[in-house]
Each structure stands twice: as structure tokens, then as C-alpha cells.
Amino acid sequence: MSTQTPARPAAPSLAQSTWLVAEREITMRLRSKTFLISTAILLLLVLASIVIGGFIAQNSSDDTIPVAVVGTADQAIGDAAGLDVTDAASVEEATELVRDGTVDAAIVPDDSTPLGIAILAETEVPASLVAQLSVSPPVTLLDETATNPFLTYLVSLAFGIVFFMSAMTFGSTIAQNVVEEKQTRVVEILMSAIPVHALLAGKVLGNSILAFGQIAVTAALSIVGLTIIGQTELLTGLGMPIVWFVVFFAIGFVLLASLFAATASMVSRQEDIGSTTTPVTMLVMLPYFAVVFFNDNPTVLTIMSYVPFSAPVGMPVRLFLGTAAWWEPLLSLAILLATTAVTIWLGSRIYQNSLLKMGARVKWGEALTS
Known part of the structure; x- marks a missing residue:
């Protein structure tokens, strides 16, 4: 077998x-x-x-905002609190202050707008800036493509x-x-x-x-x-x-x-x-x-x-x-x-x-x- x-x-x-x-x-x-x-x-x-x-980014809007102001544009600030104002002699100087990061935005005269002023910013406008102004001006971003x-x-x-x-x-x-x-x-x-x-x-x-x-x-x-x-x-x-x-x-x-x-x-x-x-x-x-x-x-x-x-x-x-x-x-x-x-x-x-x-x-x- x-x-x-x-x-x-x-x-x-x-x-x-x-x-x-x-x-x-x-x-x-x-x-x-x-x-x-x-x-x-x-x-x-x-x-x-x-x-x-x-939350930190949202709360940062309560901090003092550094801004540059040119000439008669300071009338738009009024008694607004929370702004650290730097006087600029010209729009070009204010623009340079924005570009080098000295200020977050610049308030400049602009006769082409009904309000007579405008805001310049690099990539974005501080959230509470427009709300603190006595008027609401148009906004111009110097670098619209930036993140x-x-x-x-x-x-x-x-x-x-x-x-x-x-x-x-x-x-x-x-x-x-x-x-x-x-x-x-x-x-x-x-x-x-x-x-x-x-x-x-x-x-x-x-x-x-x-x-x-x-x-x-x-x-x-x-x-x-x-x-x-x-x-x-x-x-x-x-x-x-x-x-x-x-x-x-x-x-x-x-x-x-x-x-x-x-x-x-x-x-x-x-x-x-x-x-x-x-x-x-x-x-x-x-x-x-x-x-x-x-x-x-x-x-x-x-x-x-x-x-x-x-x-x-x-x-x-x-x-x-x-x-x-x-x-x-x-x-x-x-x-x-x-x-x-x-x-x-x-x-x-x-x-x-x-x-x-x-x-x-x-x-x-x-x-x-x-």
C-alpha cells in the first residue's frame, strides 16, 4: 500500500x-x-x-493701528481712538512708510473722491481702521496679488x-x-x-x-x-x-x-x-x-x-x-x-x-x- x-x-x-x-x-x-x-x-x-x-488674529484688531496721515486728511481722523498717527509730508512719503512696514495704512487727500480722502494699504486694510474714521473713504491696495x-x-x-x-x-x-x-x-x-x-x-x-x-x-x-x-x-x-x-x-x-x-x-x-x-x-x-x-x-x-x-x-x-x-x-x-x-x-x-x-x-x- x-x-x-x-x-x-x-x-x-x-x-x-x-x-x-x-x-x-x-x-x-x-x-x-x-x-x-x-x-x-x-x-x-x-x-x-x-x-x-x-482668535489671536481677530483680537489683534483691538490693538493700536499705526497710520500715516498727509495734510488735510487728518480731518477724517477726528477723535478716533486706537490710532498711532504719523504725519507724512507727501503721498509719496506715506506710500513709502506703508511699503517698508512702518505703518499699516496711510490716509491721503484724494480730490477724485466725494470724501476728499483715500486709504492706502499694502495687502489688506486693518479691520477696525475704516470703522474708526468719521467717514468711510475708498481703499487702494498697493499689492493686490499678495497673500x-x-x-x-x-x-x-x-x-x-x-x-x-x-x-x-x-x-x-x-x-x-x-x-x-x-x-x-x-x-x-x-x-x-x-x-x-x-x-x-x-x-x-x-x-x-x-x-x-x-x-x-x-x-x-x-x-x-x-x-x-x-x-x-x-x-x-x-x-x-x-x-x-x-x-x-x-x-x-x-x-x-x-x-x-x-x-x-x-x-x-x-x-x-x-x-x-x-x-x-x-x-x-x-x-x-x-x-x-x-x-x-x-x-x-x-x-x-x-x-x-x-x-x-x-x-x-x-x-x-x-x-x-x-x-x-x-x-x-x-x-x-x-x-x-x-x-x-x-x-x-x-x-x-x-x-x-x-x-x-x-x-x-x-x-x-x-
Whole structure:
């Protein structure tokens, strides 16, 4: 009597292996109290910053408003309180005071209007200025295409926070998970069942899905916050920049996630993660600080929009400001795609060459050439 040996189940394909790892990553993160609490804190901070910023902007209308006054236009001020008046000898001098930021607006004579006066302002008129005057004159903006500086800062801060927090949260998670699996030898079991490339791809895919989900919830809360403070014009202008931000972030996060996984595989202890991932961490931090401190500097923003690691923040901000030509996002995206492809290849090589090496930190030359 013969016995038949049961057929061995077919090995999972590369796609199936990748999804198994991705599903495992997602499940582990969603069961982590630390991840859930940190996500909740991030969402509360985003919502609070938007709402508080809006209230501060609204309350700022109660402060003293610096204005320049030319000649007989001072009659329009009357006994108005809350104005810090600077006398100007001519309309040209008053205009210069407005342009250099010395005053928020200028009240000048204008015989072409029935009231005989007009207001000059750079990008917007202080909310309470017209109401404090004894008459309501016509308003002329010196730069009608400029964006409200407060809104520029708010949008830059929002893009910067989302990029920074999402990249750091999930990037550090990937790094810690790689080292933990290597330190406990779990990676040896995983590599016996699935290809190394599938292991790396699954980690990047799983954490990317979580990152995009976090961004979606953050965007929804941002819309709620902007609605609460009445910034409906800002919501309208943010449509296309948000779309481009999602596209740039999707590709840029894959780039950063690959680097976090690759550099973490070069060490065998949690305490040593910082020794190899610090350069990647700096690539995440620099765009955040740059967009916060230089959101009003067109040169810095232009450079940021073409550097792959900062393009996910720099280009959307430029699109919101209207300073980027139609072809610039496409060129920047092409540069980011090419850089990401090269980074994935290098990261995969480092990951594969370093994952099974225990003990001392793997040197860069050894990780790239083994």
C-alpha cells in the first residue's frame, strides 16, 4: 500500500508577501497605545493651533493701528481712538512708510473722491481702521496679488507640522521595529519565509498607509478649524496646494521610510539607532524649520521646492502663494521621483547586506558593497 506525500503549499508571491508584512505593521501600530495617544495629541495640537491663531488674529484688531496721515486728511481722523498717527509730508512719503512696514495704512487727500480722502494699504486694510474714521473713504491696495502674511504663516506651519510629525512618527517606528526584529532574531524567521525585498517593501507600505490615514484626518480637522475661525477664502485657495502636497508627501515619505529602514538595519541594539538614523532625522527636521522661518522668503522657498527632501513642503507653499509656474511642480516631482528610485535601490542594498549582521554597527562601505 503506497502513501501519498501531501503537496507543499505554494510559496506566497512577492506581492502577497509584501501585503502580509504591511498588514502586520498596520495591526501592530493600531494596537499600540503609544501610537494612538501620540496621534490624538498631534490632531489636538493642529486643531488648537488653527483655532487659537484665528482668535489671536481677530483680537489683534483691538490693538493700536499705526497710520500715516498727509495734510488735510487728518480731518477724517477726528477723535478716533486706537490710532498711532504719523504725519507724512507727501503721498509719496506715506506710500513709502506703508511699503517698508512702518505703518499699516496711510490716509491721503484724494480730490477724485466725494470724501476728499483715500486709504492706502499694502495687502489688506486693518479691520477696525475704516470703522474708526468719521467717514468711510475708498481703499487702494498697493499689492493686490499678495497673500495675507498671517495666512501664509498659518499654511506654512500646517504643511510643516504635518510633514514633520508624520515623517518622524512613522520613520522612527520603522527604525525601532527593524532593530527590534534584528535584536530578537525574529528577522531570521521572517527571511526564511519571505524575500528580503518583500520585508522592506511591506514595512514601507504598511507605515505609508498609516501615515496617509493620519494626514486625511488632520486635513479634515484643519477644515473644521478654518471653518470655525471663518477662513473660507483660505479653504478655497488651499484646494490645489493640498492635492500637490498629498502627491509629494506620498513619494517623499517612501523615500524617507526606505532610508529609516536601511539605516536602522545597520545596528543591532535600540540604543544605537541614533548613530545611523540621525542624518535622516535631520533631513526631516530641516524642511520644517526652513518653511516656518523663511515662509516669506521667495528665494529660500524656491530652493526648497526643488530639493527632494523639502519639496513636499516648499512646493505646496509656493503654489498657495501663486509664485510657482504651472511647469514647476511637474519638474520638482520628476526630480523627487528620480531621487526616490535611487534611494530605494541604495536602501534595499543596505538593508539586505546589514540585516543579518549582529554585534558592532555595520559600516557604510560594508553595507553597500557586501
